[in-house]
Amino acid sequence: MMKAIQRQSIRSFLGSALFAVGLTAGAVSAADKPSHDELAVIASVFDGSGGEWIDLTHAFSEDSIYWPTDTRGFELEELAHGHTEGGWFYSSYRFSSAEHGGTHLDAPIHFAEGRHTTDEVPLTSLIGPAAVVDVSDRAHSDYRISVEDFERWEAEHGRVPEGAIVLGRTGWEDRYDDRAAYLGTEMTGAEAVPELHFPGLHPDAARWLVEERDIAAFGLDTPSIDYGQSQDFRAHVILYQQNIPGFENVTNLAELPAVGSFVVALPMKIAGGSGGPLRIVAFRP
Incomplete structure (x- = not known):
């Protein structure tokens, strides 16, 4: 049937x-x-x-990409691993992580005072139809997804659906295992920030999404919504002021069609948080 x-x-x-x-x-x-x-x-x-479920999440490990100022990264401490005196096997770990590292949620309060914290982001912003805008054939280390990119996409695939989770594919996900290639520098700490080079979303395009379309969330396969050389993080501010959350360090976007798949993005529900580790998946019919 x-x-x-x-x-x-x-x-x-x-x-x-x-x-x-x-x-x-x-x-x-x-x-x-x-x-x-x-x-x-x-x-x-x-x-x-x-259909098929596609995992859009990088696994968390000591190799996970964090913002250069988060120098501790992801830490996993073994508490127990082995056979107990009672005869059964038991393992347990403690992990430590900043909110904004690896595949993660940016809650709107991250860049917009008074907007949703992590636990306040509604499911309507985390579940919805995907619109995958692929610019990987032209993206470079300082590329910013533009209004023209969205208009070109709509000319081929139709209007961005209401309530869509818009995902920008730049191809940067393929560099994730090479920190220098992914971030543009091997440096860490505050001195690394001016050396960052990776694609992001142009503020004009963020404003277009807010004013001309009705989207639920925006994500992409790079370390930040704004490109690496941003000085003011305007794309973050424009989206988050409207309570539109962001998803960063997403992967496997090449496995999704431009339209027709559905995203479920569930972060750790941190009370009062500004973000959190994210397990994001997509259903491809």
């Missing part, structure tokens, strides 16, 4: 189903209950028959 359901039906129903299941708390009337076929579509999302 599932093979007979068209991909477009899966996509359209999945979008509403994810929001309905995850975001509504009210009672559902009998008339609104999904049919048997619709329930089968929902099941296909989770049993693998309707």
Whole structure:
């Protein structure tokens, strides 16, 4: 039966189903209950028959990329690992991490006073249809995704959907295992910041997303929403003032189509936080 359901039906129903299941708390009337076929579509999302889940997250380790001033990086301390006197195996670890390292969430308060903290970011900003804007064929170390890039994308794929999670693919994810290539420098500490070179989002494009489109979140495969040489982090400020969160150091965007996939991005829920480690995945029908 599932093979007979068209991909477009899966996509359209999945979008509403994810929001309905995850975001509504009210009672559902009998008339609104999904049919048997619709329930089968929902099941296909989770049993693998309707598509594939793609992990967009870099694993956290001592090699994870952090902002150069976060010199401690990710630390994992072994507390226990081995067989106990009772005869069973047991392992336990303690980890330490700054909020903004590896694949992570930028909560709006990170650059906008009074806006959402990590625990206040609603699920509507973390779950939604993906719009993957690929500029990897022209991105360079000081490239900024422009309004023209978005207009070119829309000319081919249609208007950015309302509530979309817009993901910029620059190709920088391929450099993640080489710190110097990814950041533009091997230096650490405050003196490294002026030496940073990697792509980001142009402030004019951030303003266009805010004023001309209705997006849920913006993410990309680089260390920062703003490009490495930014002095004022205006793209951060423009988006976050509107309570639009950011996702940084995302990976595997080459595995997603320009349109038609759906993102679930769930950060550690830190009370009062300005960000946090993020597990972000996408469903590709």
